[in-house]
Amino acid sequence: xxxxxILLKFQDPAARNVAFxxxxxxxxxxxxxxxRKMVVDHNDADDLTQDTFVKVWKHLGNFxxxxxxxxxxxxxxxxxxxSFLQSKRRKFFLPLNDVGAELAAKIEADPLLAGDEIERKLxxxxxxxxxxxxxxxxxxxxxxxxxxxxxxxxGTSVGALKASYHHAVKKIEQYxxxxxxxx
Amino acid sequence: MHMKTxxxxxxxxxxxxxxxxxxxxxxxxxxxxxxMARVQPEAAHESVTWGWLATLSRPLRTALASVVVLGGFSTxxxxxxxATQTPNLPPATAxxxxxxxxxIDYLAVNxxxxxxxxxxxxxxxxxxxxxxxxxxxxxxxxxxxxxPLDEAYY
Numbered sequence: 001x002x003x004x005x006i007l008l009k010f011q012d013p014a015a016r017n018v019a020f021x022x023x024x025x026x027x028x029x030x031x032x033x034x035x036r037k038m039v040v041d042h043n044d045a046d047d048l049t050q051d052t053f054v055k056v057w058k059h060l061g062n063f064x065x066x067x068x069x070x071x072x073x074x075x076x077x078x079x080x081x082x083s084f085l086q087s088k089r090r091k092f093f094l095p096l097n098d099v100g101a102e103l104a105a106k107i108e109a110d111p112l113l114a115g116d117e118i119e120r121k122l123x124x125x126x127x128x129x130x131x132x133x134x135x136x137x138x139x140x141x142x143x144x145x146x147x148x149x150x151x152x153x154x155g156t157s158v159g160a161l162k163a164s165y166h167h168a169v170k171k172i173e174q175y176x177x178x179x180x181x182x183x
Numbered sequence: 184m185h186m187k188t189x190x191x192x193x194x195x196x197x198x199x200x201x202x203x204x205x206x207x208x209x210x211x212x213x214x215x216x217x218x219m220a221r222v223q224p225e226a227a228h229e230s231v232t233w234g235w236l237a238t239l240s241r242p243l244r245t246a247l248a249s250v251v252v253l254g255g256f257s258t259x260x261x262x263x264x265x266a267t268q269t270p271n272l273p274p275a276t277a278x279x280x281x282x283x284x285x286x287i288d289y290l291a292v293n294x295x296x297x298x299x300x301x302x303x304x305x306x307x308x309x310x311x312x313x314x315x316x317x318x319x320x321x322x323x324x325x326x327x328x329x330x331p332l333d334e335a336y337y
Contacts, residue, residue, distance in 0.1 A: 017219065024215040032214075033200055042206055050218055057222040116202070118190070123201055141192075142200060169192050176190035 001026070003069040010060055020060070024053055027070070030143075031077045037138045038081040040127070048084055052077040071152040078135060078153055085131050104128060118176065125175035129168055136161055137168040 001022050009019035031052055036045035055076050063072060104124040126134060132154075139145045139153060140161075147158045154161065272280075316323070 017223075020222065021215055021219060024218050028211055028214050032206070032211075036203060036206075037201055040203065042204070046206070046210075046214075049214070050221060053218045054221050057218075118195065119198075119202060121190075122192075122195065126201070141197070173190050173192055180190060 007060070007063065007065075007069065020057060023056070023060075023069075027073055028053075030070075031073060034074060034077055034138070034143065035081055037142065038078075038131070038135065039084060044084065048077070048080045052080050055080070067152040068149075071149050074139075074153045075155070082131055082135070118180075121176045121179045122172065124179075125172040128175065129171060133164055133168045133171075136164045137172075140165050 006019050006023050006026075009015040010023075012019075028049065032045055032049045035048045035052070036042065039045055039048065052073070056073055059076075063069070067075075104127045126137060129137060135154065136150065136156075139150045140147075145153070147161050150156075150161050151158050156164075318326070
């Protein structure tokens with residue numbers, strides 16, 4: 001079902017639940033994986049995915065269609081992730097690097113990465129990026145969004161996003177190279 | 184010393200997702216139900232509290248909002264007025280309406296005249312008194328008797 005049709009049905013109180021159910025089914029995997037890449041842990045990703053859709057429900061009536069529904073939902077999910085990571089740091093008084101190290105440790109223990117040394121280093125390098133830079137990297141590298149779409153999601157200019165992605169790639173390449181040299 | 188080739192991201196095979204463990208089996212079948220269960224209480228609450236608003240047409244809702252706002256202003260204005268207002272009556276009528284007991288009570292408490300009040304009183308006017316009494320000097324003398332001797336010598 002097209003986004004436009006979902007939005008139209010959502011305006012009708014009698015069809016609202018059906019429309020929202022269709023919206024969730026359409027976007028749940030994208031939202032879940034977007035969140036999961038940011039927080040790594042499945043349980044955290046589950047909570048944040050649900051919170052995202054609850055917020056979508058609350059605010060969908062006010063959605064003005066300045067952006068596409070897809071990027072609007074991504075934006076809500078992104079804000080949820082960033083708030084979660086920020087509150088996690090505040091709660092445990094953790095500096096920036098420690099959260100990255102904690103997430104990297106989860107990757108280290110993942111059996112899927114056993115035997116793929118370069119991929120493991122790449123994932124660790126990504127998780128060591130600052131949250132917003134990691135977000136930019138994920139949107140571009142994994143979700144293959146255009147910079148314009150990324151600008152809608154993050155509320156940042158295209159130029160700043162290009163610079164951020166470029167820096168992220170340089171940092172990742174440097175980290176993986178150094179880690180490989182140390183072996 | 185062995186120098187390794189610098190890592191280049193473009194040369195690395197791109198994956199659609201990072202290699203994270205998949206969510207539990209059937210997770211995406213259950214997720215919509217869980218989300219709907221979370222939004223349903225809110226939906227029910229919304230429909231009970233404000234649902235009737237949705238049934239109204241847009242102009243009617245606008246009119247209703249205007250009435251509510253105007254009502255709010257009127258109530259605020261009414262409440263900001265003094266609690267009792269004195270009716271606009273002539274002083275004599277207004278005074279006649281005051282019970283005698285209340286007047287006595289008032290005077291018992293507020294009957295002290297200040298020096299200023301006395302000073303501003305008009306001096307006695309003989310003509311005014313004669314006009315008021317409508318009596319000749321002879322009639323007055325007959326009524327009052329001769330003037331006391333001690334006063335006559337002053």
